Amino acid sequence: MSYNSAIPQAASKRVISQKQIAANFTEIFAAFAKNHSPLGNTDLQGKHNILILRIQALDPATTSTQNAIYNKSVATFPSATLIPNLFFRPNNSQTPIQMTYPSIGTSSAPTYAANQYSFLAGPFVVYTGVLINPADGTVVNVLPATRLRYVGLGVQNFETGSAIVSTHAIPTAIAANSFTIRFQTSPGSKRNIYYLAIGN
Amino acid sequence: MSGPNLNEYNKVIPRPNDFLADSQKDFLVNFQQLYNAFSRNHIALDAASSSGNHTKIELLQQPQGPETSVGEISLYSKKLVQVNQTTTQLYHRYQGGASAGTEVQLTNYQLYSPGALEEGLVSFFTFLPGGLILYFGIINFSKAPANSLYLQPYVCTNIMAYNFCVKGTTLFADPTVVFINTERPPIITRFQAQPAFNIPVLPAFPDVEYYFIVLGNTT
Numbered sequence: 061m062s063y064n065s066a067i068p069q070a071a072s073k074r075v076i077s078q079k080q081i082a083a084n085f086t087e088i089f090a091a092f093a094k095n096h097s098p099l100g101n102t103d104l105q106g107k108h109n110i111l112i113l114r115i116q117a118l119d120p121a122t123t124s125t126q127n128a129i130y131n132k133s134v135a136t137f138p139s140a141t142l143i144p145n146l147f148f149r150p151n152n153s154q155t156p157i158q159m160t161y162p163s164i165g166t167s168s169a170p171t172y173a174a175n176q177y178s179f180l181a182g183p184f185v186v187y188t189g190v191l192i193n194p195a196d197g198t199v200v201n202v203l204p205a206t207r208l209r210y211v212g213l214g215v216q217n218f219e220t221g222s223a224i225v226s227t228h229a230i231p232t233a234i235a236a237n238s239f240t241i242r243f244q245t246s247p248g249s250k251r252n253i254y255y256l257a258i259g260n
Numbered sequence: 261m262s263g264p265n266l267n268e269y270n271k272v273i274p275r276p277n278d279f280l281a282d283s284q285k286d287f288l289v290n291f292q293q294l295y296n297a298f299s300r301n302h303i304a305l306d307a308a309s310s311s312g313n314h315t316k317i318e319l320l321q322q323p324q325g326p327e328t329s330v331g332e333i334s335l336y337s338k339k340l341v342q343v344n345q346t347t348t349q350l351y352h353r354y355q356g357g358a359s360a361g362t363e364v365q366l367t368n369y370q371l372y373s374p375g376a377l378e379e380g381l382v383s384f385f386t387f388l389p390g391g392l393i394l395y396f397g398i399i400n401f402s403k404a405p406a407n408s409l410y411l412q413p414y415v416c417t418n419i420m421a422y423n424f425c426v427k428g429t430t431l432f433a434d435p436t437v438v439f440i441n442t443e444r445p446p447i448i449t450r451f452q453a454q455p456a457f458n459i460p461v462l463p464a465f466p467d468v469e470y471y472f473i474v475l476g477n478t479t
Contacts, residue, residue, distance in 0.1 A: 085290055131333050145333070162354075166389075186475070188475055
């Protein structure tokens with residue numbers, strides 16, 4: 061039996077209304093127990109256990125004293141698959157901000173876990189990884205594909221047995237979701253290169 | 261057998277044989293408890309406007325993340341056990357369907373002042389979703405103890421990426437570094453600058469400052 065907002069009726073007999081009212085109180089209890097600490101525990105009732113958000117077709121309007129968090133679909137790049145994501149809307153219905161990215165790729169695996177990525181509000185994808193003793197001119201492709209806006213490199217455990225002018229490594233040919241690592245070479249030189257890249 | 265608590269919501273009233281005088285009291289208790297419960301985290305039922313909106317969301321720690329359906333995402337709090345701390349953090353779960361939906365740790369280590377910093381170091385830190393810590397600031401290796409960048413708070417178990425950029429105009433002053441994790445294994449506590457062949461960063465550039473950014477994970 062579902063909730064009935066139109067009972068009791070003025071002409072209803074009490075034996076009928078009793079069942080309808082009891083059913084409504086039961087339905088209210090069941091509905092409120094979703095996402096909330098259930099009715100009955102006066103210390104906790106009303107607080108949330110979880111917050112499940114359904115997709116909203118439109119961004120909710122906010123007044124000067126309101127913020128909103130909600131679920132809205134985002135088309136992934138470049139496949140355009142629609143994925144629900146978390147959004148924040150500032151007060152006065154200002155521009156909505158996407159808080160999550162459609163996926164994430166982090167792990168607690170070792171330092172050398174390559175091609176991990178997280179996200180920043182915006183949305184921006186933050187890529188990290190390391191190349192162990194790469195060759196000059198190595199091309200790095202980061203996934204998921206975005207348009208890279210920043211690439212930074214760090215050189216670790218540099219070794220060489222001969223003269224070299226610079227230990228520096230630089231990213232070149234930054235296009236779409238790839239870049240090329242360049243550095244000065246010398247016989248026997250080695251280095252590990254960490255990269256940090258941001259795309260959207 | 262004890263009877264129902266007359267001050268709590270009762271989902272099975274009125275009973276078939278109750279007198280109206282009894283039911284009236286039951287109704288008042290239920291309506292009052294509904295009002296009280298709804299007033300927590302929500303705008304009260306008798307508010308002049310916006311009834312039904314949330315005022316805040318207090319999340320009680322969950323033993324595990326809820327399953328989500330297609331089109332649904334969820335937010336919840338869960339206990340997080342890390343190397344040197346146990347906290348309750350905010351989690352997000354993607355839409356489910358065939359699978360339960362991927363779980364993402366949204367918040368991380370409690371933000372606080374890292375305390376007294378080593379000489380030559382200005383440091384800040386924040387977090388990224390996925391259990392990551394982001395350190396950033398300014399380091400002068402030649403002034404810092406042991407020519408090292410200390411990663412405070414000491415919670416990183418792996419370095420995922422880092423970058424140093426010279427702050428100023430000293431060319432070719434690019435540091436190469438090694439990671440030091442022997443003090444408190446398995447936590448990585450510092451980067452140590454190394455003089456490179458033909459480019460003796462130390463002490464050839466004694467007062468070079470670098471902007472640094474370091475990304476590490478904590479589990």
